[in-house]
Amino acid sequence: MSRSVAVSIEDYKAYFRKQKADSNCGFAEEFEDLKAVGVGQSKASALMLENKPKNRYNNVLPDCSRVKLSIIRGRQFDDYINANYMPGYNSRKEFIAAQGPLPATVCDFWRMIWEKNVLTLVMLTRCNEQGRVKCEQYWGPGQMDYDNITVTLISEIPLEDWTLRDFEIKNLKTAETRVVRQFHFTAWPDHGVPETTEVLIDFRHLVREHMDQYSQHSPTVIHCAGVGRTGTLMALDTLIFQIERKNSVDIFGIVHELRMHRPLMVQTEDQYVFLHQCAMDIIKARTGTNVDLIYQNTHAIY
8 A cells, every 4th residue: 555645736626626526435445545554553551451541542552652751650650641752744753642631641641741841732622522521621720739740720811713721830849840832722523523624724823833933842742532633633734834845735645654653543534534625725725716714524523
């Protein structure tokens, strides 16, 4: 199986029409070819008896590129968290893809943010969606203590499609403090993709601006409940760089690379088609074609 389906900007409109014909038949075939990518990798650490309770889903298990934490209690299992280093356009460890923390892993989550010097944090799920807990709320209204790290919410700006929060995090052992900005996208429904391509593209630009200013030398953590929304945003970021710098589109190749680092990234066919619609709308906007960014779909994602 080829790892690339690269299409030039000039040829993309014709390619998009061809793949979208007959109810997205061409895109469905591409997505089917991605089904097995990355699933055969070892999951030994994730499946250890001591680590199993730290996983939200039994089919989203990191290993080959997993993030390793320090061992603080003298047990080797202290280094485990359900998170993977992920490649972006600029570096091999530009992102960390993580699950939404569980009640028992919130301390590990903040320890990861501290140890990996994370300054940009992206959340793509609500804590509760359709009566189900998708992510433990890992911050409080004021100051919260998570083992040796104190987290204080210092600002919160709710907007129509996302909320911006700044946290001051303090290491109680060293007294060092840092400020982490959380970008919490709230307009991504539990069943579906964002209502428009424009809203997610705008959100990506906002996150990327912060990354370029504060996170050039440390990874950006992105999480949802599992892998779908996280993979889609990471893929969109790389896609935009491809269009801007290479004048080409290779979403198949992007998703293939992501799945070699964490299974099921860009989890649904709808997400895969949505990324191609994003590419189409970005290209139209670049060429000055009048474009209405209102692509929508209604199938399930987590």
